[in-house]
Amino acid sequence: MLLRGLTLLILMQLLGTAINVLLLPMIPGQVLGMLLLFVWLMIRGEVSAPLNEAAGSLLHYLPLLLIPIAVSAVLFIDSISGQVLAVSAALFVSLALSLLFTGWLMEKLIARQLRQKEQA
Amino acid sequence: MSPDLQAAWQAVIHHPLFGIGLTLATYQLALAAYERTRWPFLQPVLVAMLMVIGTLYLLEINVREYLEFTNIFVLLLGPVIVALAVPLYINLRHIRQLWKPVLQTLLIAGLTATLMGSGLAWMFGASEEMQRTLLTKSVTSPFAILLAGEVNGIPALAAIFAILTGVIGAMLGPELLRKINVKHPAAVGLALGLTSHAVGTARAMQEGEQCGGFAALGMSLMGVTTAVLLPVAVSLLT
Numbered sequence: 001m002l003l004r005g006l007t008l009l010i011l012m013q014l015l016g017t018a019i020n021v022l023l024l025p026m027i028p029g030q031v032l033g034m035l036l037l038f039v040w041l042m043i044r045g046e047v048s049a050p051l052n053e054a055a056g057s058l059l060h061y062l063p064l065l066l067i068p069i070a071v072s073a074v075l076f077i078d079s080i081s082g083q084v085l086a087v088s089a090a091l092f093v094s095l096a097l098s099l100l101f102t103g104w105l106m107e108k109l110i111a112r113q114l115r116q117k118e119q120a
Numbered sequence: 121m122s123p124d125l126q127a128a129w130q131a132v133i134h135h136p137l138f139g140i141g142l143t144l145a146t147y148q149l150a151l152a153a154y155e156r157t158r159w160p161f162l163q164p165v166l167v168a169m170l171m172v173i174g175t176l177y178l179l180e181i182n183v184r185e186y187l188e189f190t191n192i193f194v195l196l197l198g199p200v201i202v203a204l205a206v207p208l209y210i211n212l213r214h215i216r217q218l219w220k221p222v223l224q225t226l227l228i229a230g231l232t233a234t235l236m237g238s239g240l241a242w243m244f245g246a247s248e249e250m251q252r253t254l255l256t257k258s259v260t261s262p263f264a265i266l267l268a269g270e271v272n273g274i275p276a277l278a279a280i281f282a283i284l285t286g287v288i289g290a291m292l293g294p295e296l297l298r299k300i301n302v303k304h305p306a307a308v309g310l311a312l313g314l315t316s317h318a319v320g321t322a323r324a325m326q327e328g329e330q331c332g333g334f335a336a337l338g339m340s341l342m343g344v345t346t347a348v349l350l351p352v353a354v355s356l357l358t
């Protein structure tokens with residue numbers, strides 16, 4: 001079951017890679033693979049059990065898979081030294097502002113839609 | 121150490137499986153620490169990262185050697201990205217009658233969130249490389265890593281920025297949103313998912329089902345749109 005789902009995921013990524021080389025060089029193969037799988041799900045109208053199992057397991061272990069990349073950050077200590085303050089400030093301020101803006105905008109748009117429905 | 125012991129020790133720490141074993145072991149330790157404390161800053165990835173770096177340093181193993189032997193983990197991030205189609209498909213159910221506000225918010229707020237980090241980094245005098253890396257901080261880490269490579273940023277730092285953004289957003293988000301009177305669960309959820317992706321979504325789940333559903337939707341939509349539009353924008357601009 002798990003292997004069938006995993007095979008489908010890899011197949012989609014390889015198809016995505018082929019499309020990337022043939023037609024759409026600007027969009028990465030993995031992303032095209034994801035879009036292909038999404039279209040496949042829309043056509044089938046359901047998530048099959050093997051796919052659900054494979055996708056669930058991979059996403060469950062995602063933090064584990066991220067460790068080596070996170071470790072490779074030590075190779076870039078030179079590029080970040082001296083900028084820690086600027087980068088953290090940018091990260092923090094932009095996060096707080098965009099979080100508030102997103103919530104505020106969505107709240108306003110929901111309220112507007114409700115008003116339009118009442119008038120109609 | 122006698123010569124034989126020395127040889128055995130070297131054979132163990134330079135075995136191709138040593139890096140994978142170390143990663144598995146530190147991940148489980150970090151996970152146990154997180155489950156005991158539930159303190160959001162103890163994200164297992166970050167704690168395990170520090171433990172791996174510490175171990176490599178103590179044993180005098182080259183980081184590049186470790187990376188070479190754990191490359192299979194990096195390779196598997198490809199199918200993880202493909203697999204993200206599944207939550208996207210499932211979460212689209214939550215959109216129902218709110219699809220218009222959701223898409224409008226996604227476009228306007230998503231673009232703002234993407235550009236603001238780099239804009240502020242530029243204002244505060246961070247390097248161009250850092251500005252480019254920060255373009256990816258609002259998407260879930262597998263996308264952030266991939267996209268940071270596409271925009272000539274640093275994938276390793278993109279992963280860490282994405283995780284930190286998620287942690288801080290999850291810790292402060294609900295409180296901040298209450299302060300400015302954002303109350304609708306769909307608005308709170310979308311704000312958490314769109315800006316603080318996975319960790320934010322986990323936090324939103326605690327606020328309730330609708331809030332969690334919209335957070336998952338916001339994370340999925342933000343990830344996919346950024347993954348498609350950011351590389352296209354870069355290829356058009358350069």
